[in-house]
Amino acid sequence: MDLTPYVDNLRRELAVAADAGGDEARALAERLSAPLESAARLTLLNVLSAAMSDVTRELAPGSVDVRLRGLDPEFVVTPPPVPEPVREEREPVVAPVVAPPAAETDDGTMVRINLRLPAHLKGRAEGAAAAEGLSVNAWLVRAVSVALDGAGRASAPSRGKDSGGRGFTGWVR
Template identity: 40%
Template sequence: MDLTPHIDSLRRDLIAAAEVAAPETRAATERLLFALSPAVRLALMDAISQAAAEITSRMPSGSVEVRLNGRELDFVLQLPPAEIASPSLPLEDTDDDGSLARISLRMPETMKVKAEELAARSGQSLNNWLVNVVRAATRSDLPPGGLADPLASGDPFGGKRGNRRMTGWIKPTEP
């Protein structure tokens, strides 16, 4: 994006406004405007960079970058790679007896945000998405321990935040 036409337009408008002044004032205005051109260019670049940062913060994923190329700005849109659509999981469970159980699930905020993004991409609420993920995990023919072990890293919360405690219950499998 070439900022020069915008800066020149501003300079012309301000010079036109100074036309009613004395000749010395007009000359001083022109000299001042040429001296201010770099500051105006920098202010425009800053405003555009802030706009790109705000757009990026509102995007679910990816980013908008502003790069300086000589005296021009280049915009770079970075999107995550397209995901291969996975087969949709059935919404009905044939083993379902009709009763519902409530659980409380605590997870790091960053993990929750990622789960919400995945749920939104699949067109589901977070709750439905979690139910389908658990349903797929419990229906799979994986051997015990076939799923990724959340305790393998030593921290069930995925970070290195010191000693953390995890509580809950495990239903033993039948021998």
């Protein structure tokens, strides 16, 4: 920002005021105007700095700084950081798991096991349990039971007879 027009305007105003005082006042104003130029520039710079301080307070966390480059101030604007768009990650819809009937060999004995899960899986398990109105423990017991005894489990190769009397071998899914 060029301050020269403002300093020149101040010099002209001083000369106009001195004209009213006569020749001696005019001569005094001319002698004072040159030394007052640097003081006027410094005063204008202080005013601009104070103004930008107020602007910065309103822009927070952004800012506006005043820097002196040569004889003229320069404004440096630092915009506030742009927040990253919120990404909604939708959980896949999980169909409720129906527990198979308890095995006939289940004697009802409970054992304790420590299970370490990554935080994201723990959160998903808690959400799935809450959606089904179960505790996380009950949901995990049901999930393990279905995984071991339920449909969708790959079974070992087996031999048997189909209804036509022919033998078969292979993996069943």
